[in-house]
Amino acid sequence: METTSPTPQLSTAARIAAPFRAIYDYFSGDARHYQVLFLLTFLLFGIFTLNWDMSLLRFNVTLLTCLAVQAVGIHFTTKDYSGLKSALISAFSLCLMLQANSLWTVVLAAVLSIGSKFLIRWKNKHIFNPTNFGIIVTILITRLFVEGGDAWVSPGQWGSNALLFFMVGAAGLIVLLRVKRLGTAIAFIVTFLGLTFARNILYLGWPVDHFQQTLTTGSLLLFTFFMITDPVATPSNAKARIIWAAMVGALAWYLSTKLWVHTAPLWALFFLSPLTPLFDRFMPGERFQWTKPELAK
Amino acid sequence: MNRHIITLFSGLLLSTASFAFCGFYVAKADVKLFNKTSQVILVRDGEKSVITMSSDFQGEVKDFAMVVPVPEVLKQDNIHVVERLLFDKLDAYSAPRLVEYYDEDPCYEPPRDYYLYDRMDMPMAGAAMERAESVNSVNYQVKVEAKYVVGEYDILILSAKESSGLERWLIDNGYKIPTGAKEVLDPYIKSNLKFFVVKVNLEEHKKLGKQELSPIQIKFNSPKFMLPIRLGMANASGPQDMIVYAFTKNGRVEVTNYRTVEAPTGQNVPLFVQQKFGEFYKDVYTRTWKREGKSVAILEYAWDVSGFVNQFCDPCVGPPPMLQDFANAGVDWVQEYHGGYQGNVFFTRMHVTYDRTTFPQDLMFQETPNKQQYQARYVITHPAASTFSCDKANAYLADLQKRRQKELNNMVSLAGWDAMKHASYPSEYNKYIKKSKSGSGKKQGGFFSWSSGTNGGQQLPVMLLSVLSLSLVFFALTRRPLKRS
Numbered sequence: 001m002e003t004t005s006p007t008p009q010l011s012t013a014a015r016i017a018a019p020f021r022a023i024y025d026y027f028s029g030d031a032r033h034y035q036v037l038f039l040l041t042f043l044l045f046g047i048f049t050l051n052w053d054m055s056l057l058r059f060n061v062t063l064l065t066c067l068a069v070q071a072v073g074i075h076f077t078t079k080d081y082s083g084l085k086s087a088l089i090s091a092f093s094l095c096l097m098l099q100a101n102s103l104w105t106v107v108l109a110a111v112l113s114i115g116s117k118f119l120i121r122w123k124n125k126h127i128f129n130p131t132n133f134g135i136i137v138t139i140l141i142t143r144l145f146v147e148g149g150d151a152w153v154s155p156g157q158w159g160s161n162a163l164l165f166f167m168v169g170a171a172g173l174i175v176l177l178r179v180k181r182l183g184t185a186i187a188f189i190v191t192f193l194g195l196t197f198a199r200n201i202l203y204l205g206w207p208v209d210h211f212q213q214t215l216t217t218g219s220l221l222l223f224t225f226f227m228i229t230d231p232v233a234t235p236s237n238a239k240a241r242i243i244w245a246a247m248v249g250a251l252a253w254y255l256s257t258k259l260w261v262h263t264a265p266l267w268a269l270f271f272l273s274p275l276t277p278l279f280d281r282f283m284p285g286e287r288f289q290w291t292k293p294e295l296a297k
Numbered sequence: 298m299n300r301h302i303i304t305l306f307s308g309l310l311l312s313t314a315s316f317a318f319c320g321f322y323v324a325k326a327d328v329k330l331f332n333k334t335s336q337v338i339l340v341r342d343g344e345k346s347v348i349t350m351s352s353d354f355q356g357e358v359k360d361f362a363m364v365v366p367v368p369e370v371l372k373q374d375n376i377h378v379v380e381r382l383l384f385d386k387l388d389a390y391s392a393p394r395l396v397e398y399y400d401e402d403p404c405y406e407p408p409r410d411y412y413l414y415d416r417m418d419m420p421m422a423g424a425a426m427e428r429a430e431s432v433n434s435v436n437y438q439v440k441v442e443a444k445y446v447v448g449e450y451d452i453l454i455l456s457a458k459e460s461s462g463l464e465r466w467l468i469d470n471g472y473k474i475p476t477g478a479k480e481v482l483d484p485y486i487k488s489n490l491k492f493f494v495v496k497v498n499l500e501e502h503k504k505l506g507k508q509e510l511s512p513i514q515i516k517f518n519s520p521k522f523m524l525p526i527r528l529g530m531a532n533a534s535g536p537q538d539m540i541v542y543a544f545t546k547n548g549r550v551e552v553t554n555y556r557t558v559e560a561p562t563g564q565n566v567p568l569f570v571q572q573k574f575g576e577f578y579k580d581v582y583t584r585t586w587k588r589e590g591k592s593v594a595i596l597e598y599a600w601d602v603s604g605f606v607n608q609f610c611d612p613c614v615g616p617p618p619m620l621q622d623f624a625n626a627g628v629d630w631v632q633e634y635h636g637g638y639q640g641n642v643f644f645t646r647m648h649v650t651y652d653r654t655t656f657p658q659d660l661m662f663q664e665t666p667n668k669q670q671y672q673a674r675y676v677i678t679h680p681a682a683s684t685f686s687c688d689k690a691n692a693y694l695a696d697l698q699k700r701r702q703k704e705l706n707n708m709v710s711l712a713g714w715d716a717m718k719h720a721s722y723p724s725e726y727n728k729y730i731k732k733s734k735s736g737s738g739k740k741q742g743g744f745f746s747w748s749s750g751t752n753g754g755q756q757l758p759v760m761l762l763s764v765l766s767l768s769l770v771f772f773a774l775t776r777r778p779l780k781r782s
Contacts, residue, residue, distance in 0.1 A: 030778075033774065036770075036774065050556070050558075051558065051559075053559070056759050056762075056763060057759050057762070059766075060759065060762040060763055060765075060766045063766045063769070063770070064762070064765070064766060064769070067769055067773065078779075079779070080778055080779040081773075081776040082776040082777060082778040082779070084772070084773035084776055085773055085774065085776070087773065088770060088773050088774070099665070099667065100666075101548075101666060101667065101668055101669070142666075146666070147546065147547060147641070148546060148547025148548060148664070148666045149547075149666050150666050151666070152663075152665040152666055152667065154551060154553075154557075154665070155553045155554070155663075156551065156552050156553045156554055156555055156556050156557060157556065158556070159555065159556040159590065159592065159593070160554075160555075160592070161590065200484075203487065204483070204484040204487045204488060205480075205483035205484050205487065206480075206481075206484045206657075206658075207480055207657065209654075209657040210657045210658055212657070213554065213657050213658050214554075214658075217554070259520065260520045260521050260522075262553040262661065262663050290778070
């Protein structure tokens with residue numbers, strides 16, 4: 001007969017640490033938690049250090065609309081309300097990137113972002129990165145109603161500096177390693193910056209700090225580490241993702257250099273997102289899950 | 298009786314103020330507040346650009362020369378000279394301003410508020426380049442694409458095949474290009490830019506009889522909305538300043554490859570700033586520029602000046618642009634209408650201080666739909682002219698001291714001036730405080746108008762909304778995923 005060893009008494013330190021440990025385990029079980037934390041940090045950094053003029057009302061409207069639309073969508077589909085976390089990410093990203101004059105435009109952007117996740121799908125996977133879709137389509141739609149439109153993106157709102165580079169890079173790395181999408185980010189940024197370097201420094205002959213300025217631009221880094229790396233709205237096969245991300249990088253370079261589009265990466269991602277189903281068809285891969293089933297308690 | 302005299306006197310002051318603002322320039326006393334400041338008017342409509350450049354060249358006219366990269370060979374009717382007055386007008390209209398309020402007398406029925414304005418004058422200086430006789434030579438690989446005489450200027454448009462040839466041509470023709478400029482000639486040539494080269498035609502200059510050199514205006518089509526500041530960067534003598542006045546159809550212009558930040562605005566400052574407002578704003582600007590990392594454009598004014606607008610400024614420091622000004626600046630989508638004009642126009646004023654290290658790239662702009670209005674405005678408030686002989690006076694005086702202390706603090710944080718020099722400023726009016734018999738020292742709310750408006754009515758609902766949002770965020774984060782069977 002086996003003797004059962006007596007349950008060891010937890011030390012005081014372990015007992016105090018236990019709830020924190022539990023919170024940490026829960027927190028680190030879903031990469032979206034990290035993303036929400038980092039995006040919120042960037043938002044606070046922008047508001048308090050860069051002195052952005054951001055209205056609390058706009059922030060609330062974005063957040064509440066995103067959550068509401070997501071909740072409605074979940075109710076009619078999976079009934080799994082942990083999907084609200086994705087809505088949080090979309091809301092924070094919209095606040096970080098999209099500017100608008102009118103609150104209605106903000107509402108429109110939120111509805112389009114979350115709505116696209118539920119309505120524009122192929123084989124049970126949404127095609128567009130929600131924030132990207134929301135931003136681009138809102139910009140286009142408002143142009144139909146108001147001359148010049150009502151929504152815009154300010155690529156210069158972050159500036160360019162090394163601190164930003166390390167902050168966004170580090171935060172991005174933490175998230176990307178968890179969701180195994182570092183390859184996407186690298187493929188995009190290497191293609192985009194490589195072409196930029198080749199043209200601006202090697203061919204045109206600008207001095208190197210001209211390139212450094214582009215390299216450390218906050219909006220580019222945010223896009224690279226937090227937008228194009230959306231684990232769901234990208235090809236499922238790893239090799240396919242690298243090819244696709246490189247294509248986005250090349251198109252973004254072309255748009256910014258030849259057509260002088262300031263927010264080129266956003267447009268490039270928008271135009272190439274419909275290719276994702278094509279890649280999935282010919283180079284299939286495992287579909288991404290935010291939380292592994294065995295981790296769900 | 299006293300009150301009526303004040304009313305009349307201040308009324309006179311007001312009327313002279315609105316028509317003789319020239320007399321209230323504090324900054325006119327010091328000639329060059331910002332060194333080497335050039336001014337540029339940028340008009341952008343789709344792909345059409347009109348750029349008007351004003352350089353306050355101080356030397357001999359025969360020594361004047363200017364080189365500007367342009368995207369195409371400009372035709373003669375796309376090159377004009379304009380009056381310098383246009384720049385002065387736009388500067389006066391949009392310069393950072395100091396406004397003046399008067400406290401209401403806590404003991405009497407309040408009279409009207411009065412507003413007196415002061416403004417910053419920003420004269421400019423341009424980089425000087427010498428010129429000699431022109432030398433024609435084919436082996437520079439420089440082609441003179443066009444040659445015009447416009448106003449008092451001789452204009453050449455050059456295309457070059459490579460930078461050393463162009464450099465030699467410019468030097469041999471007496472254009473001393475700054476050292477920093479050499480490294481940008483190559484990228485400009487490879488980007489297929491032409492070079493718009495200007496010098497003064499001495500005959501025409503004498504014929505026209507102008508005292509100062511006229512600003513030059515060029516029109517062209519280009520998908521690029523930018524200012525090639527890299528060519529103008531002199532190396533040794535420190536940063537250069539540039540004021541950009543932008544006119545667009547729909548909204549604010551901002552820089553896309555550098556941050557655009559707003560100059561601090563709306564803060565109360567001590568009364569004595571009025572005498573030194575130019576110096577004050579210069580220090581405010583410099584501190585802001587340094588604090589924000591120097592690689593920034595600073596927004597000083599943004600306003601909707603469309604034809605249908607009621608208010609072109611608030612307060613008005615100088616007259617707003619009129620139909621003729623728009624025509625002179627190159628805003629060609631505005632038409633005459635019932636004595637005024639019609640058309641959508643948005644005006645943005647940006648101030649950039651740049652040098653080689655802080656601005657490695659040329660300035661790239663975009664027009665945004667942002668119609669939010671903005672002005673760099675600082676406020677002085679005169680204490681009430683009162684005998685302070687009523688019960689409410691003590692509370693007012695206590696608040697006055699607090700407010701004056703705050704004004705002093707603002708001055709320190711905005712301009713970095715020394716508060717110790719004005720240590721007695723907050724308590725200047727304390728001599729009027731009467732010792733009350735009850736000795737309660739009860740402080741009540743002030744009776745005077747604060748300059749910053751509070752939208753207190755909106756605060757509570759937004760706060761409640763924020764609480765709701767916060768709780769929903771927490772709710773969302775704590776949703777565990779459903780078990781998948």
